[in-house]
Amino acid sequence: MNIRAVLFDLDNTLTHREQSITVFSQRLANAYQSFLNQIDILEIKQIIEYIDHGGYPLLERLTHKTIGASVAYALIEQLDWKSKPDPDELTQFWFDEFGLSAVPMSGAFSVLETLKQQNYKLAVVSNGGHATRQTIIKGLGFEHFFDEIISSERIGISKPHPEIFLKSCALLGVSPQYSLFIGDHPVNDFMGAKDAGLKALLLEGFHEHDINDTTAKITRLSQIFEHL
Structure with missing residues (x-):
């Protein structure tokens, strides 16, 4: 043929995708380190992977229409923040940075x-x-x-x-x-x-x-x- x-x-x-999430988690930790009481990259990665589900998110895990917005909401709810970031800002960080984190x-x-x-x-x-x-x-x-x-x-x-x-x-x-x-x-x-x-x-x-x-x-x- x-x-x-x-x-x-x-x-x-x-x-x-999993390796890309690892890189993104590090980028997020670096960008928001002054907002967090403690930085745990593994925790960030696990939160993202639960929502993302290998790029095939389960509907019951999505709190918003997009993976990015759902990830932002979960991170705000579950991480130990000194000062919580704006959800829209964190969502935009996903859309701006996840692609650039691609492995x-x-x-x-x-x-x-x-x-x-x-x-x-x-x-x-x-x-x-x-x-x-x-x-x-x-x-x-x-x-x-x-x-x-x-x-x-x-x-x-x-x-x-x-x-x-x-x-x-x-x-x-x-x-x-x-x-x-x-x-x-x-x-x-x-x-x-x-x-x-x-x-x-x-x-x-x-x-x-x-x-x-x-x-x-x-x-x-x-x-x-x-x-x-």
Whole structure:
């Protein structure tokens, strides 16, 4: 199969979300140290991870419409503050700084660099706010690699609906049958892409699944080249 376009999920595919939360927690502790009676980066991280739930927040844990606002509320309620910050300010800190705290997945830069040099069309297809997707990709230093950054907010449809994959291929000018999608989620990424007619690879290690096709699973991004 002559693959012409390679499309990626973002969280836990190009960026390691747990490691990114660790970096963000340190940034928050540094920025608000004068507001806190004590600084416990592990506690900050645990509060965030409870709300964030690997980027797939549970509705019952969200106190607000966004992860950022819910995280801000939880931090204000649970940390030991000398002086509590304004909730809107802390929410904005999340949106300003989380993307810039993004930690790349091992091997991601070299894989993207090689794919770009080999003239593949490249895109990110990710559920979430468009500005947040752009900030994360900028924080990773990956923006120059991509022909398109596609978010569910931009398209108006979320993965795993086939239409977001089909529109992504159309934006790249490549038919689905000549496109390869890589992601960590067995339903939103792997099955969604396959249902839209793309070739799909599941990056293992982040979600339980019952996918038995060993030829469709990878454990590191560099294995992509075996499927082009």
